[in-house]
Amino acid sequence: MSHLGPGKASTSVNGKDQILPAIGGPGGGGGSSSSSGGALRYPSNGKTIYHRPLNRSKTSELSQASFAYLFSEMVSYAQRRVTGIQELEKRLNLQGHPIGLKLLDLLLIREPPRSQTRPLNIITLLHFIKINLWMHLFGRQADRLEKSSDAATPDEYMIIDNEPLVNAYISVPKEMSQLNCAAFVAGIIEGVCDGAVFPARVTAHSVGGKEEGEMWPGKTVFLVKFQPEVLEREALIGKG
Amino acid sequence: MTIFALIIINKAGGLIYHRTFHEGGLQKISTNDYLVLAGTFHGVHAITARLNPLGNHNTNRLSSSSSAGIRPDPPSGLEVLESENFRMQCFTTMTGIKFLLFSDTTQTNVDIIMRRVYEMYTDYVMKNPFYQLEMPVRCDLFDRKLLSYIREMNSR
Numbered sequence: 001m002s003h004l005g006p007g008k009a010s011t012s013v014n015g016k017d018q019i020l021p022a023i024g025g026p027g028g029g030g031g032s033s034s035s036s037g038g039a040l041r042y043p044s045n046g047k048t049i050y051h052r053p054l055n056r057s058k059t060s061e062l063s064q065a066s067f068a069y070l071f072s073e074m075v076s077y078a079q080r081r082v083t084g085i086q087e088l089e090k091r092l093n094l095q096g097h098p099i100g101l102k103l104l105d106l107l108l109i110r111e112p113p114r115s116q117t118r119p120l121n122i123i124t125l126l127h128f129i130k131i132n133l134w135m136h137l138f139g140r141q142a143d144r145l146e147k148s149s150d151a152a153t154p155d156e157y158m159i160i161d162n163e164p165l166v167n168a169y170i171s172v173p174k175e176m177s178q179l180n181c182a183a184f185v186a187g188i189i190e191g192v193c194d195g196a197v198f199p200a201r202v203t204a205h206s207v208g209g210k211e212e213g214e215m216w217p218g219k220t221v222f223l224v225k226f227q228p229e230v231l232e233r234e235a236l237i238g239k240g
Numbered sequence: 241m242t243i244f245a246l247i248i249i250n251k252a253g254g255l256i257y258h259r260t261f262h263e264g265g266l267q268k269i270s271t272n273d274y275l276v277l278a279g280t281f282h283g284v285h286a287i288t289a290r291l292n293p294l295g296n297h298n299t300n301r302l303s304s305s306s307s308a309g310i311r312p313d314p315p316s317g318l319e320v321l322e323s324e325n326f327r328m329q330c331f332t333t334m335t336g337i338k339f340l341l342f343s344d345t346t347q348t349n350v351d352i353i354m355r356r357v358y359e360m361y362t363d364y365v366m367k368n369p370f371y372q373l374e375m376p377v378r379c380d381l382f383d384r385k386l387l388s389y390i391r392e393m394n395s396r
Binding site: 065068069071072073075076079169170171172173176181217 | 363364367368369370378379380381382384
C-alpha cells in the first residue's frame with residue numbers, strides 16, 4: 001500500500017474498508033483504475049479477486065502441464081542457495097504452508113452449513129485431509145490412512161499417496177535420493193493441521209522401489225507427527 | 241517389426257541420450273563411438289539441410305512474397321535413411337533437438353512412435369526441475385516410460 005499517495009489513503013480512513021483502500025475508497029464511481037503509477041493495477045470496474053464468489057471456481061480444473069512447469073520452477077527456486085536436501089525440503093514445506101492455512105478456511109466454508117465446523121479430533125482432521133483436501137487439490141482421495149503401529153510413537157499418523165500429482169514428471173537424481181518434492185504437499189498438510197490448531201510436523205518420504213513398492217514407484221508417505229499437547233488434549237476429550 | 245535404438249542429439253551436436261531396445265539388430269558400439277556418431281550425423285544433417293533441390297531461401301521468399309507473406313518451411317535436412325538392414329528416421333524439433341529412431345525396414349507408423357517419444361521427452365525431461373538444458377538426459381521416469389512403450393511396440 002506504500003505506493004499510494006498519502007491523500008488517497010486518508011480518504012478511506014473514515015470509510016469502512018481500511019484494509020483495501022484502493023478498491024473501496026478513492027474513485028467512488030466506476031473508473032477508478034489506480035493512476036498513481038504504482039505496481040498494482042486494478043480493473044476499471046474495481047472488481048478484484050476478492051469480489052468473486054468463493055464457490056465459482058469450485059469445480060473448475062487447471063492444466064496439469066502448466067502446473068508441472070510452475071512447480072518445476074518452484075523447485076528450482078527453492079534449490080538456489082541451499083546447502084542440503086533437508087534445507088531444500090524445508091523450503092518446499094514453507095512454500096506449501098500458507099496454502100494449507102487458507103485452504104482449511106475455504107474448504108470449510110464450502111461444506112454444507114451443518115458440517116461447517118472445523119475438525120475437533122485427530123481422526124476427523126485426518127479424514128478431512130484425506131478426502132476433502134485431496135479431492136480439492138488432486139481430484140481424488142488419498143490412497144490410505146494409517147496409524148503408526150509402533151507403540152513408542154503414538155503421535156505419528158501416515159497419509160499414503162501412491163502417485164503424488166506433484167511428482168508426476170519429476171525424477172530425482174541419484175545423488176539426492178532422499179529428496180521427495182512432495183515436501184510441498186507435506187507443507188500444505190502442515191498448514192491445515194496448524195490452522196485447525198493441531199500443531200504438527202509433516203514430512204514426505206518415498207517408499208516406492210522397495211518390496212511391495214514395485215507397482216507404485218512414486219509411492220509417498222506423508223508422516224504426520226503431532227505435538228505432545230495435541231495428544232494430551234485428545235486424551236482429555238476421550239475421558240470427558 | 242522392431243525398434244532397435246533411440247538417440248537424442250542436442251542442438252550443438254552433442255549426444256544427450258542413447259538407448260538400445262533390441263539386441264542383435266544393430267552392431268554394438270562403445271559410448272565413445274556413439275558420441276562420434278552423433279557429432280558426425282549433426283554435420284551431415286547440416287549439410288543436407290543446405291542441399292535443397294527447390295532452390296535456396298531467397299528465391300522462395302521472392303516467389304511467395306505475393307501470397308500474403310507466408311513463410312515457407314525451412315529446409316529440414318535428412319529425414320529418413322534406409323539400408324538393407326535398418327531404417328533410420330530423424331525428427332528435428334523446433335528447438336533444434338534431433339531424435340534418431342532406428343528400426344527394421346518393415347516397421348510401420350514410425351511417425352506416430354516418434355511423436356510419442358517426443359511427447360515423453362517434453363513430459364519427463366523438460367518438466368523435470370533437475371534436468372539442465374543441453375546436458376545428458378538422466379531421468380528415471382523417462383527411461384521407464386520409454387522402455388515400457390517401446391517394449392509394447394516391439395511385442396506386437
